[in-house]
Amino acid sequence: MDIPIFVTIVLLVAGHAPFDTQDGTTHQVIVRDFEYHDGTTGTPITLARVGDVVAFVHGGGFHTATGGVGSLALGGDGPDSPILDDEGDVYEFRVTAAGTYTYTCLIHAEMNGIIVAGR
Ligand SMILES: [Cu+2]
Numbered sequence: 001m002d003i004p005i006f007v008t009i010v011l012l013v014a015g016h017a018p019f020d021t022q023d024g025t026t027h028q029v030i031v032r033d034f035e036y037h038d039g040t041t042g043t044p045i046t047l048a049r050v051g052d053v054v055a056f057v058h059g060g061g062f063h064t065a066t067g068g069v070g071s072l073a074l075g076g077d078g079p080d081s082p083i084l085d086d087e088g089d090v091y092e093f094r095v096t097a098a099g100t101y102t103y104t105c106l107i108h109a110e111m112n113g114i115i116v117a118g119r
Contacts, residue, residue, distance in 0.1 A: 024051055024052065024053075025048070025049070025052045025053075026052070026053045026054075026055050026092075027039070027040060027046050027047075027048055027052060027053070027054045027055065028055050028057055029046060029054055029055065029056050029057065029065070029113065030057050030059040031056050031057065031058055031059055031060075031061075031063045031065065031084055031105075032058075032059025032060040032061065033059070033060065033061075034061070034105075034108055034110065034111055035111065036056075036065070036103075036111065036112075036113035037059075038113075044112060044113035044114065045113070045114050045115075045116065046113070046114070046115045046116070047116050047118075048095050048115055048116070048117045048118075049095070049117060049118055049119065050095055050096065050097060050098055050117060050118075050119055051094075051095065052094070052095050052117070053092050053093065053094050053095070054079065054092070054093045054094075054095065054115055055090055055091070055092050055093075056079065056081055056084065056090065056091045056092075056093070057084075057089075057090050058084040058085065058086060058087060058088065058089035058090070061085070062083055062084070062085045062107055063083070063084050063085075063105045063107060063108065063111065064081050064082070064083055064084065064105050064106045064107065065079045065080075065081040065084075065091060065093070065103050065105070065113065066078070066079065066080055066081065066103055066104055066105070066106050067079050067080060067101050067102065067103040068080070078093070078101040078102065078103050078115070079091070079093035079101070079103050079115075080093075081093070083106075083107070093115075095115065095117045097117070098117050098118055098119045099117055100114060100115070100116050100117070101114065101115040101116075101117065102114050103115070
């Protein structure tokens with residue numbers, strides 16, 4: 001999925017569910033089947049606020065959640081997980097700055113996700 005499609009989806013999802021989480025919310029993103037699956041949006045898009053945690057939960061295979069290269073991140077670093085390869089593996093990324101964080105899997109470049117973080 002390329003970035004323009006992602007941005008369109010972000011706008012659509014944001015329109016239906018504006019940043020309505022509370023500080024300190026933990027968002028679960030299941031990593032499986034070559035996809036990131038946010039439990040709330042049902043998509044690779046996580047809507048968060050500063051102070052929230054995004055928990056990447058291993059759901060199969062060998063994957064990472066890695067921000068940075070090519071990222072649209074503004075004012076902060078994205079997730080930087082180790083390889084999640086065991087049942088029960090969880091990597092927690094705390095959002096410390098508002099912005100849009102893109103991330104990918106270092107093993108499977110076709111896996112992409114976005115965290116959109118408001119204040
Ligand atoms: Cu992967």
